Amino acid sequence: MGTLFNTFKDAAESFPEKTALITEGGRHSYASLLTQANLWANLLYARNTNQQPRVALLIEDPFHTISTSFGVARLDGNCVPTNPQLHPKQLLHNWQATDVNIVIYEPIFKHKIKSFPQNDWIFISTDEVIQQQIVETTPPSNNNFPWSKQNDFLIAFSSGSTGTPKPTVLSQENKLMRAQQSWDLYNLISDDVVLCASPYFHSLGQRLTYVPLLLGATLVYVTKFTPKNWLSFVSEHQVSFTIGVSSHLYALKDALLDNAEQLQSLKTIVTSSAPIDTEFKREIFEAIGCDFHEIYGATEIAIASNLTKENASDKFASVGLPCSNIEVRILDDVGAELPIDTVGEIAVKTPLIFQGYYNQPDATKASFVDGYFLTGDLGTIDQEGFLYYVSRKKDVIITGGINIYPKTIESVISQNPDVHEVAVIGVNDKLFGEVSIAVCVTTDQKNIASELHLLANQNLAPYQCPLKYFFRESLPLTSTGKVSKLALREEYNALNQDWTMPLRLMLYGE
Amino acid sequence: MTDHLESEIQKFIMNYIHDHAARQDIVLDRATNFVESQLLDSFAILNLIMTLESQYSVRLEPQELADPGLQTIHALAHIIHEKIIA
Numbered sequence: 001m002g003t004l005f006n007t008f009k010d011a012a013e014s015f016p017e018k019t020a021l022i023t024e025g026g027r028h029s030y031a032s033l034l035t036q037a038n039l040w041a042n043l044l045y046a047r048n049t050n051q052q053p054r055v056a057l058l059i060e061d062p063f064h065t066i067s068t069s070f071g072v073a074r075l076d077g078n079c080v081p082t083n084p085q086l087h088p089k090q091l092l093h094n095w096q097a098t099d100v101n102i103v104i105y106e107p108i109f110k111h112k113i114k115s116f117p118q119n120d121w122i123f124i125s126t127d128e129v130i131q132q133q134i135v136e137t138t139p140p141s142n143n144n145f146p147w148s149k150q151n152d153f154l155i156a157f158s159s160g161s162t163g164t165p166k167p168t169v170l171s172q173e174n175k176l177m178r179a180q181q182s183w184d185l186y187n188l189i190s191d192d193v194v195l196c197a198s199p200y201f202h203s204l205g206q207r208l209t210y211v212p213l214l215l216g217a218t219l220v221y222v223t224k225f226t227p228k229n230w231l232s233f234v235s236e237h238q239v240s241f242t243i244g245v246s247s248h249l250y251a252l253k254d255a256l257l258d259n260a261e262q263l264q265s266l267k268t269i270v271t272s273s274a275p276i277d278t279e280f281k282r283e284i285f286e287a288i289g290c291d292f293h294e295i296y297g298a299t300e301i302a303i304a305s306n307l308t309k310e311n312a313s314d315k316f317a318s319v320g321l322p323c324s325n326i327e328v329r330i331l332d333d334v335g336a337e338l339p340i341d342t343v344g345e346i347a348v349k350t351p352l353i354f355q356g357y358y359n360q361p362d363a364t365k366a367s368f369v370d371g372y373f374l375t376g377d378l379g380t381i382d383q384e385g386f387l388y389y390v391s392r393k394k395d396v397i398i399t400g401g402i403n404i405y406p407k408t409i410e411s412v413i414s415q416n417p418d419v420h421e422v423a424v425i426g427v428n429d430k431l432f433g434e435v436s437i438a439v440c441v442t443t444d445q446k447n448i449a450s451e452l453h454l455l456a457n458q459n460l461a462p463y464q465c466p467l468k469y470f471f472r473e474s475l476p477l478t479s480t481g482k483v484s485k486l487a488l489r490e491e492y493n494a495l496n497q498d499w500t501m502p503l504r505l506m507l508y509g510e
Numbered sequence: 511m512t513d514h515l516e517s518e519i520q521k522f523i524m525n526y527i528h529d530h531a532a533r534q535d536i537v538l539d540r541a542t543n544f545v546e547s548q549l550l551d552s553f554a555i556l557n558l559i560m561t562l563e564s565q566y567s568v569r570l571e572p573q574e575l576a577d578p579g580l581q582t583i584h585a586l587a588h589i590i591h592e593k594i595i596a
Contacts, residue, residue, distance in 0.1 A: 110534070224548050454561070462530050462556075467556065503559070506575050506576070507552060
């Protein structure tokens with residue numbers, strides 16, 4: 001037990017003076033990160049000795065987030081990384097669903113939790129651990145806790161295969177094996193410098209945290225992504241490896257092409273989280289001298305396939321070949337394997353598989369067929385075994401690498417009494433991959449967009465708010481009488497007038 | 511009357527930023543640049559523009575959005591006001 005913590009501890013004891021973490025705020029050595037992790041472990045154990053610490057992290061600062069996560073790992077506890085942009089009621093729902101008993105928060109987020117019942121949970125501010133340099137109560141050193149067998153180190157909210165958010169449980173062994181997979185795929189060593197520009201509550205942020213820190217490498221953490229920040233961090237700290245979401249790579253596109261001199265330290269760039277268009281991919285492949293990979297994966301399965309630069313010119317439309325020890329099949333609706341070049345659901349069998357959905361054994365069971373995890377994505381496999389992503393089967397929109405669930409948004413918009421029916425769909429977008437819009441049925445197609453914008457703003461996080469509202473007399477139906485989101489997507493994709501252009505103009509002036 | 515409307519728009523923008531900034535300890539004034547200050551993430555900035563366009567039935571033109579001078583609370587409120595009374 002404590003596998004993740006012990007691996008980090010070994011790295012920290014091998015490289016105590018080496019820089020483990022670089023943030024906008026400064027540098028932290030392996031020794032200081034380990035000390036802080038132990039301080040957190042002592043503090044959490046002192047405050048909660050009789051039960052497994054189940055800790056919601058309402059933290060943005062990487063030093064606190066990472067040291068806390070290792071402190072929790074030391075205690076075989078559980079972390080629930082949380083997006084600070086969520087509304088208080090969304091935080092409450094997620095934490096209750098995961099049986100959180102401790103909330104660690106940065107003081108800047110105190111307003112998010114001020115209305116919560118103070119007696120139900122233990123609230124600890126990150127200031128407390130700064131002020132409290134020594135905690136006398138220490139946990140047993142043999143890592144043997146009554147709850148150690150629970151093996152549920154981390155819970156991320158993922159889509160599952162049915163399109164509703166599910167708490168996805170990952171063990172410490174999962175995180176270590178997934179880090180090892182990345183070390184092997186990209187030949188990473190302790191001399192590497194890894195850049196992370198994704199928040200820790202995002203699964204990519206977690207991956208890019210543990211990949212370097214379990215290896216003795218250096219992590220450069222960019223909390224506020226801008227192309228300028230990204231370039232200056234890569235250049236100043238000689239970054240050699242990174243994985244970027246497609247919206248970051250889109251924003252960086254020109255900068256990558258114009259600043260090749262500054263980027264000589266980069267050995268490998270990997271794209272993740274959302275499919276990027278093939279023409280863009282081709283341009284990047286041709287322009288960057290470093291190794292360039294595209295991967296396909298999900299929180300439940302980690303990386304399933306990898307497209308290398310060697311295969312990029314012939315197979316640039318694919319997401320590569322299945323990784324070592326991983327089997328990929330394309331299945332039909334009853335779970336039978338489909339022939340090559342036939343579209344079906346991508347199913348993956350992997351030793352890196354998650355532990356299940358928290359407190360949802362039926363949903364976990366329903367996600368597998370013969371040991372293969374049903375990703376909820378549609379794809380094909382060609383004659384040579386390359387995997388092609390086609391679209392999602394499940395009702396989820398991925399915008400800027402973040403999953404959003406139409407049902408959540410539709411239930412908010414339906415609160416307006418003038419809305420008789422609503423369908424929230426994703427339309428293609430070159431900045432975020434997809435953006436959400438709401439198609440509403442109102443009497444006489446009355447346009448109440450301004451009211452709905454305000455309603456969404458009051459109840460949803462900004463990334464969940466529909467960008468546009470449309471009004472019509474009825475929604476198209478499938479032959480079985482369900483709303484045809486496919487037909488809506490086709491119709492509104494055709495109407496898309498580059499709706500994120502305002503943002504690109506404001507952020508990047510183009 | 512027109513001054514009052516412009517102040518209302520400013521107040522609307524300030525309330526939005528207060529509601530959607532991840533941090534609470536922020537101090538806003540008319541000159542606050544809501545893009546450079548990184549008070550709002552990119553989704554929140556985009557949603558602000560969409561909300562304002564819908565709320566005040568105006569459309570911000572590409573050249574206006576690309577002008578860094580219009581990224582302060584005052585300047586944004588002013589241009590929306592100009593469009594309303596035009």
